[in-house]
Amino acid sequence: MRIYKLPVSFSGESFFLLSPKESRYLVSVLRFPEGKTFSGRDASGTPWLLTLQKVGASYGLRCTPATEDDATENAADAMPLYTGFLPAIHLFPCLLKGKKLEGVIRQACEMGVRRITPVHSAHCVASFVDDEKRNAGKIQRFEAQVREAVQQSGSRIITEVTPAIPFSDIPTAWGSSGPGLFFHQGQNDALSFGQRIALIRNHVLAGAPLAIVIGPEGGLSPEECALLEASGFHGVLLKTNILRAETAAIYAIAAAQSLLLEA
Template identity: 30%
Template structure:
């Protein structure tokens, strides 16, 4: 059943109102008609099966038929801080990261990021990424839409990080040592409902100054397996590992 995220102001006790791009999708892509059922997600994470009662080019109305008890969110709150990569890699990270359960994405301007966002590019890019997140959340039946918060520098990211219970950064030098700190060892210390921030550098990794600043601010350097991963692979490795650890391994 097709799922849509509906803003808070569009809900009342018995009905919902849908406007914007979702109306085009429902009418032109899905070819819905009055009487068809959809799933609508409230911003608080609840979802309901709704039956369409009215549909035209600008608005859709639907009656709430049944509230669902499904919860597809990770047991821990994961934020991915991603140094701006080249090309369309960020699109992939946001799309697949949403499917894998990330709660927050923080693209940031790293010292070795080739890409530079001015204010005009920043707004355009963020709007595109929010759309990618919404579509991926609907496809993967998420309960909530992940947040996006851009940081103009590593310092700004560090200032934002104080509210997290665990702060890690993927560091390729950890994969080259015998006395390394593994990602799995840190996950075993994390408890359900805690918050973890994972910081990943761009293609060139972190500079020496950034590494020093991260460690001084309470970030633990970890390796993500024995191989050196591309920047667009690292976040997905981390999220898949967290999902397995908290959602599959503990169910065995």
């Protein structure tokens, strides 16, 4: 663990009593001694300095507001934390079968993606169930992946995972927030990925968010591509081997970040 993600029930108090599960994690798994001071972040990404304190048979955290420098200096391991600019990427991954989507969420969170909205498209193998109780359970599992990723990577961005939406709702969900790209093997855009990024680079570096849509195992349908194009999204062909949907998502994020930050 590099940065401890405070539970969502934390609301800025100076002393926070830990649940038995959280106490066991810090004391038995990480073997933190009483009095250990380390960095943490709340649900909004705000940094805190935390000191482990025993209270009877339980444990709590003495919480002090911190700066980003404090968070870096008090990371739980010696590796330096990245404190530079990261583009505000909003990922729209189509639903994947099994636990593949959870893996995408965990890795995207490690890379500093701001928001993830799963999407049900025409060729999704995984089913979309509009059931509030079941969807709430999925969001809880996704949030567990976010927490694990934040604590492992030390990311200062607490990725937001929103409930899944139908593909047709992407234009409404995104609106005119910023540029949007979709990655699809059948897309023959005249511009390369690098050329397209070059056109939007200044816009994104100035703070505009970037939407990235990734198709499912079965790919996007022609109608879905047309919908995105009509909504201002630009199609990009990844000039590489045919990738699994979960691989394409991470490849696209990494390539976008590199092209935006290193050009």
